Amino acid sequence: MKRFSILLSLLVIGAGFRLFVLELRPEGALLLAPDEPEYLEIAQHIWMGEGFSFGGKPTAYRDMLLPYVTAGVMTVSGGDFKPIFYVQLLLSLLTGLLLYLIALKRFNESTAYGVLAIWMLYPAAAVFTSLLLTETLFVFFWVLAIWLHDRLDENGYEVRDALILGIVLGLLCLTRAAGAILLATVFIYVLLIRYETALALRAKAVSFVLIGALIVMVPWMMRNQSIMERFALNTNGGLNLLIGNNPYMNGGYQFDERVEAIIPPEAHTEAQRDVAAAHAAKEFAQGHKREVFGMWATKFAYLWSTDMAMLAHFAPVRGSESLAGTLREQPLGALILMAIPFAVLVLLGLCGFYLVLKFPARGFFILQLSLGALAAFISYGLPRYHFPFMPAVILGAAAYYETQPWDNAPPWRRIMLLLAIGLFMGVWTYETVKIIGLM
Numbered sequence: 001m002k003r004f005s006i007l008l009s010l011l012v013i014g015a016g017f018r019l020f021v022l023e024l025r026p027e028g029a030l031l032l033a034p035d036e037p038e039y040l041e042i043a044q045h046i047w048m049g050e051g052f053s054f055g056g057k058p059t060a061y062r063d064m065l066l067p068y069v070t071a072g073v074m075t076v077s078g079g080d081f082k083p084i085f086y087v088q089l090l091l092s093l094l095t096g097l098l099l100y101l102i103a104l105k106r107f108n109e110s111t112a113y114g115v116l117a118i119w120m121l122y123p124a125a126a127v128f129t130s131l132l133l134t135e136t137l138f139v140f141f142w143v144l145a146i147w148l149h150d151r152l153d154e155n156g157y158e159v160r161d162a163l164i165l166g167i168v169l170g171l172l173c174l175t176r177a178a179g180a181i182l183l184a185t186v187f188i189y190v191l192l193i194r195y196e197t198a199l200a201l202r203a204k205a206v207s208f209v210l211i212g213a214l215i216v217m218v219p220w221m222m223r224n225q226s227i228m229e230r231f232a233l234n235t236n237g238g239l240n241l242l243i244g245n246n247p248y249m250n251g252g253y254q255f256d257e258r259v260e261a262i263i264p265p266e267a268h269t270e271a272q273r274d275v276a277a278a279h280a281a282k283e284f285a286q287g288h289k290r291e292v293f294g295m296w297a298t299k300f301a302y303l304w305s306t307d308m309a310m311l312a313h314f315a316p317v318r319g320s321e322s323l324a325g326t327l328r329e330q331p332l333g334a335l336i337l338m339a340i341p342f343a344v345l346v347l348l349g350l351c352g353f354y355l356v357l358k359f360p361a362r363g364f365f366i367l368q369l370s371l372g373a374l375a376a377f378i379s380y381g382l383p384r385y386h387f388p389f390m391p392a393v394i395l396g397a398a399a400y401y402e403t404q405p406w407d408n409a410p411p412w413r414r415i416m417l418l419l420a421i422g423l424f425m426g427v428w429t430y431e432t433v434k435i436i437g438l439m
Helices: 002-024 036-047 065-077 084-104 109-121 123-129 135-154 159-175 177-193 199-228 237-244 270-287 289-294 296-303 307-314 323-328 332-355 362-378 383-403 411-436
Strands: none
Touching: 002 084, 002 109, 002 123, 036 065, 065 084, 065 135, 065 159, 084 109, 084 123, 084 135, 084 383, 109 123, 109 383, 123 135, 123 307, 123 332, 123 383, 135 159, 135 177, 135 383, 159 177, 159 199, 177 199, 177 362, 177 383, 237 270, 270 289, 289 296, 296 362, 296 383, 296 411, 307 323, 307 332, 307 383, 323 411, 332 362, 332 383, 332 411, 362 383
8 A cells, every 4th residue: 555655646746747847838839849740740641531641742751650649649539639748648657657667676665666756757758748759659668668578588488478578669669760779679688698598498589579579560661662662660761871971960960951962863752762861871981981980979979968958849949040059048947957867867877887787687778778879870869869768777877876886896897987977977068068159
């Protein structure tokens, strides 16, 4: 009964915080913000029976699951899309409960409550609940997949558990193709790292994980092959590669006229443009290895910039020409609220993963973070792309809090940790200076 009361209290606090943030969002901000108007238009076309289309034409540029979920909500609400934010609120609360269960398998009950409390009060989680973006749905499936991976491991890699995990990973990839990061993490970790289990059993498990994922993903990929002439989850992968690998790259999202001009004019359709962009990115990377590799530090800095950047989505400024300019117009208190909790969590997470050498599936979480960084290196960095990795960061922070390993850690490991902390502090200092306008 005590556990139920604590969990309910934390969920009520989290729900209240999310409702407060939802009410704070300026009227009409959705139509000014990047990406959200496109998701809304696609959802409206689905609701009106016109299929997955944008601008009067079929599309696969945006990932499919959020528009379909939004259209389903609109069907129930009679055409009003706003209830999707309450669905997202519920999903965010469920994500917190799943994180609590994941933490409970690794730490004591008090620490698990702390993990739930952090998620309930984590500003970015509340902000994303109020945005028509994939992040809330994506992170829900991401954390659900982590919980299912725990269950797969506990039950000895049973086929049923592997198949269910695969289905959830397929839904994750339909929400955003970047879900392939977690799919790859499961495959690598189970097949190559959990060597204490028989290879045949591990191979069988990952086979059914892949089968479950393909059962979910292939029908949509077949639709894209039939309508868009591209057997893929979407038609933006090649463009993302080009944005991160071209003569004008800056490490972040920059797709201006110069970059667009790289795509051959004879590439007319979405699929043709995507293929041509991927080819151009590959050619540039092969011919400019030093420049591409030298940009990795900048891409990493963009990826792990603070959550202040989320305010550009929450409260966009009409006519602003840069992210720094938009953030300069935000209240100082809002910037601090978005930056400080994120920075503290990342630093504590670093401490946990560097100094706590043993807690269940530690390597599984480190692999997620490593593959996420690799995805940014291959394409480009964007602050909101670190959000799916924050559950792992929070669990790393919980490991540090519960173990308190600093005094017993070898000096060389503490030095390496301090260097890593210095790296992140440098990134955030540079970000702050840019926003202030000193650079």
